[in-house]
Structure formats: structure tokens, C-alpha cells
Amino acid sequence: MSENEIDEPIDDESNATDDAFASGDIDEVETRDEEMDRLREAADSADKRVLMAQAEAENFRKRMRRDYEDQLKYAAVPLVNDILQVRDNLWRALEAAQSAEDNAGLKEGVAMVAKQLDDQLAKHGVKEIPAAGELFDPNYHEAISQMPSADHAEGMVAHVAATGFQMHERVIRPSQVVVSTGSPS
Template sequence: MSDENAASGDTPEVEIPVEQAVDPIEALRIENADLKDRVLRSHAEMENLRKRTERDVNDTRSYAIAGFARDMLSATDALSRALMVLPAEARTSGDATTKSLIEGIELAEREMQRLLAKHGVKPIEAEGQKFDPHKHQAMFEVPDPSKPEGTVVQVVQTGFAIGDRVLRPAMVGVAKGGPSHAPADEAIDKSA
């Protein structure tokens, strides 16, 4: 039966839509613009990756010793404390062995400070500065009306930084009760 319909022409013909004629030059221009956009984006992405990698390498180079330096600070502190607890008369009237021991401890402490500085580890200046919670750790407040409120008046332990990063904040005593150090619109965070 299907042969008869096909022979008699009873089957409806399916019309295939005629594609619109596309100008090959315009198609190539569109493709060229798309490829150019992709190349520019890839180039920008690679440039950003190069800059980010360069910054990461510089940070790693600068801060790679941060953990080691932090550990060395405790050894440096131990040498400083050893020198502080020695009585003054031991330095002046002690026997030659005691004087040599004291000189050796002083030499070791200076050398450790020099090596830390050589690798970018610097002490944080605190005394007389305005309290900065990013660099200082307040241990206590000192009632001192002669100093502006919020000023560091005593350093209990020196802080250190490597580059712009704090390795250890300075432990400080902060003035309380003096005139305001900052303008009235700036409030000092006393909760630190």
C-alpha cells in the first residue's frame, strides 16, 4: 500500500527550509573577532598568572624564614634575660672567668641580633609610640597624666617584624589618664 501512495503522489512532501545564504567573508570576520578575543583573554590571564607567581615567589623569599626567626627570638630572649639577671658587681668585680662568661653571652646575643637583622628581622619601635594593636600587645595600663592616653610608656618584651609582617608583637604598658592622643572622632580601643 505504501508503494501505491508513493507512486500516485498522495504522500505529502516535506519541505526543507532553505538556509539563508551566509556571506563567507562576514563569517570569517566573526570567527576572526572571536579568535582575537580568545587570544587577548588568554594573554591577559597568563600575564595575571605571571604577576601572581612573581609576587608569591617574592613573598616566599622574604618570609620563608619567619618560622625559624620566630624560634630564634626565644633563644635571643634567653640570652638577654641571662644578661639582665647578672648583678652589676659581677660585671665589674667578678673574677676573670665570670667576666669572660659575661662577655661571651653578650657577644652571642649581639651576633644573634645581627644575623636576625641581616635576614630582615627588625625590632618594633614601641616606647613613646601610639598603641597599635597590630604591633603591640597591651599587658597593663599605667596611670600617667603627663603622657597622652594610649601612648606606650613601658616595653616588657621587644616585638619583632620581618618585612611588613609582625613575628611577635611588643608586650607593652600603655598610659592611662593623660590627654587624648587622638582627635575626638578617633576612639582608642581599650579592650585589647
């Protein structure tokens, strides 16, 4: 190396250009503007990926929050199912007491307890699913059988075997019903 070569500043771009000319790759040399455009596109692409990742993270947080709120809202469903069995027995006792005329005090007491239980369930978002005389809906009713009925059109609930309930908007026990097949003739 000569003394002049050591004192000269090294220009990487001019060396790269010289090398490209020397090897015959003139078409592959990238100008500064092209390089800037390429780098801008890469930066824009990276920005878009970051924004998409942030949006997905926010959607995940919202979904988790909604799932958590639903879990809290419906946490009492197993307890309510157990209480509904007790309610059913209270109503059966009330029906049995109605057949015996001398048990008026018992009948009133059981009726008051059953009403109090229904009021407490309603306070916590548990309500009865209407079924008698309604159009059969598999989302709310469970058909246990079918029978012809002169009083009910085809597809209507002719008899309710067990009352169904829902908590808020979720069915926790469907109504068990007998569905009419229409007129017996």
C-alpha cells in the same frame, strides 16, 4: 534525472537561494557581505578571547612567581621565632647580671653574645619594632593591658613587656606592650 542535470555544476548558493524563495523565507537569506561581516565578527570575538586568555595566563605566572619569591623570602620565619626566644633569655641574663656588681666578666660576655645575635638577625632582615614611647599601633603592637600614666599621653606605649620583631616588612612577633590611658586624675 536528465542528462543535462548531471553535467551542470552544482551551485550551492543558488540552490540555497532557490530553496529560500520557494519556501517564502526571503528575509532570512544572508548575502555574501552579511555572511562575511558575521564571520569577521566571530573571528574578532575569538581573537579577543584568545588575547584575554593569554593575559590571564601571564598574570597567573606573575602571581605565582611573586608568591614563590615571598615563600623563599619568609621561609626562615619559624626558625627566627625560635631564635628570638633565645635572644630574650640572653637579654634577661644580661639584666640579671647588671644587678650583681661582681659579675662584670659575665655581663660583658653575655652582652657580646647578645649583640652578635642581633647583628646576625639584622643581616637576614630581622629588625626590632620600636615601641617604647610610640603611639600604639595594632599592626605592630599587642596590648596586654592598659594603665594610667602621668608620663605618657593616652594611646601611647607606657611599657614594653616583650620586644617585637619584623622580618623585611612582615611582623613575625608583635611587641607586647602596656598602653597608657592618660593622666591618672
